[in-house]
Amino acid sequence: MKIGCIGPSDSIKLVEDVVGRCCPDVKLITYVRERAEDSWQVLDQCQRETQGTLFTGIAVQEGAKARGSVTKPYEHIPRGGYSLLRVLSEMYREGIMSGKVSIDVVSEDILVEVVKEFGVEFEKIHSMPFALHHGEQDYFDRHVELYGAGKVEAIATGFGFVYQELKKLGLPVFRLYASTLQIRDSLSRLVGRVNTRSLRSAGIAIQLIRLKSITRSSINQYDDMKNGGVFYLELLEYVRAIQGSLFNFGTEEHVIFSTRGLIESELHREHFMQLLIWGRERNIIFSSGIGIGSTAFEAEKSARKALDNASRLPKGGLFVVDGQQIRGPIGEDCELEYKTHVVDAHLLEVSKKIGISPSYLDKIKSLMNKTQKDTFDTSDLAACLGIGERSARRVLKKFLDSGHAEVNGKEVAHQVGRPKKMVRILI
Template identity: 85%
Template sequence: MPAMKIGCIGPSDSINLVTEVAARCCPDITLLTYVRERAEDSWQVLEQCQRETSGTLFTGIAVQEGAKARGTITNPYEHIQRGGYSLLRVLSEMNRKGIKSGRLSIDVVSDDILVEVVREFGVELEDIHSMPYALHLSEQEYLNRHIELYESGKVEAIATGFGYVYSELKKQGLPVFRLYASTLQIRDSLSRLTGRIKNLSLRSAGIAIQLVKLKSITRSSINQYDDMKNGGRFYLELLEYVRAIQGSLFNFGTEEYVIFATRGLIDSKPHREHFERLLSWGRERNIIFSSGIGIGATAFEAEKSARKALDNAVKLDKGGLFIVEGTQIRGPIGEEDELEYSTHVVDDKLLEMSKKIGISPSYLDKIRSLMDKTRKDTFDTSDFAACLGIGERSARRVLKKFLDSGFAEINGREVANQVGRPKKMVRLLI
């Protein structure tokens, strides 16, 4: 079996360390390296890395987020964390160099790790200035803050997980120490990444069945010939999609089609986007259709899931696509109100809550998914209805159930532009 190709993105010193560990501990891996000294530049090599390898290992969280900020990650990926060992090694090095004081500025490492090191190893830190990694801060801002703390006399040493920050502070002759990952952390990260790649390979081999159901060919035809002509156009467009996913197409009458394919192709981003374009093409011509994709280990399981997905899609006025795999449902795919939730809830707290509110566990999980996606817990009736794709009367009835059961509260009233009746704002307590 050929060695698995893994790409490693990060600054040269970290990449050298990963290369050494991989060569010594992971003989079944071929490591391809892509050096970028600044974390914010990691996106520049992301596309090439993903084209040449099966997965990407980022040398740190900042390198990973730098790639995400301006690139799109499509392959499995993992980043190497900095834990207690990284900090202990820095403290040991400081001690060897005669820096006894615990006055230290440190970045990247989380406050939880700092507390763990103090508790577990009895380390005494006189005055520590912690700057955990934050998405909104650039490497330059971390660099400036370290310099400011040192020049003001608040710290006597600096510990950083950023390769760029380390090299810049070194140039200025400041007492800076590099937070390197341990051999164990690198091995664990490589192990998690190879596991994800293998799981993806197994999942990609699963069976996928897609059902496509025409809702209406046209709303303006004056004769049967126009209906047949538009139906023929739709069939040709659908055929192009089926060819792209290397599937097989069967039609039952003129209203329903069944597509057989492998999960890896039908559920990939490019092919989902292809089908989204097909939906848009149909809407522009008043050719409305709905679709459900079911994924399973057997054809029976995949078809059963596809029916469940299609049942959700046909409820949409303008058609749409849902995907069901096991107990998870996603959709409408590509739309602003796309959600992922469970069709079979086993969480005891959620089951008990749904019983008290008087709605199904699956619907409660859908609402919870909506709150996670929108990062909101307060809605008015129209907003709640739009987000869930239901009528305002139904939304009002659902919110009342939350209020009556004590799982929601009135959180003020809002008047848009001081016109009309005030909108009651309901805060969900789940």
């Protein structure tokens, strides 16, 4: 199994040593970045070349996630009680006995654990646990400030960059390294996640594709047949690209069998969007639904449900149903994820009062979360939900009549016509 490791050189060297001694089935590929905030620079390369990513610390992990997209299994190596005890032991050996120390990265829980379990006493400890809104420079500046003010006699840091910079200043700094046990545990969790994902990816996926532009009209019969033939040739290329098996039900519906891993891949999404755009440019409109399940029956049932949602789109599109979750239209600006079957008692009660289905209510909640807004007019809501303005007006009226919405002003029209009501949804 290929595992990538991102972090500063000293931490990576420790990981390499542990993997070499204890993990013969793991091939470690390393990506050195001395500063945690630079870890995103090698993230894409790491994910292309490996099956999972091991970050040498929480700061390295969050630095990668801040500016990159983590799409494969990952873990970070925490700094626990043994890391702190080792540093304290080094301090004692060097004659630093006062217990006036500044420490970063280590959580307050770990500090309490070390004090209670091992009887360690500190005269004064300045703790700076890891926080997303602080950069490495912030921790460096704080350590220097505390030492300069005479408040601490020693510094313990989990940042490779901070350690090196404090060493250059000649300050008494000690590195918080991960223990062998912590490295092995983190690696074991990561390997488990990779294996789980592999099993999950092997699930059955069925994709249904239905042409919408076949009119069955005698006038357009030959054009329809021609369009159907051209579309079929393009569909064959698409199926080959995602390594699926194609079956046909007449001229209008096609069934593709594939695996979950291939269907959920970014490559699949790109290929399908290319096919969709190709069709729209030629007025060959089609809808598609993907169902995922542990059996073919379960996958096809979900695919039918997804296809029903996609068929309502005027320009066609793709929906995915996985268990009780539905996503779509995939790749479009209005893509949402919501539940097909709601069990939340509060949501069920609210949907009953409003007079819409629990699933539709969950869809609107998903829209509000995605857009970070709670106020809509009819055209806005219609565009976001992929429905007509008349339908959107009925939906908003149901919210208003049930007391789960309020008129929040009117938008002045730039053209002739009545001002649009702005409705604030209260759920």
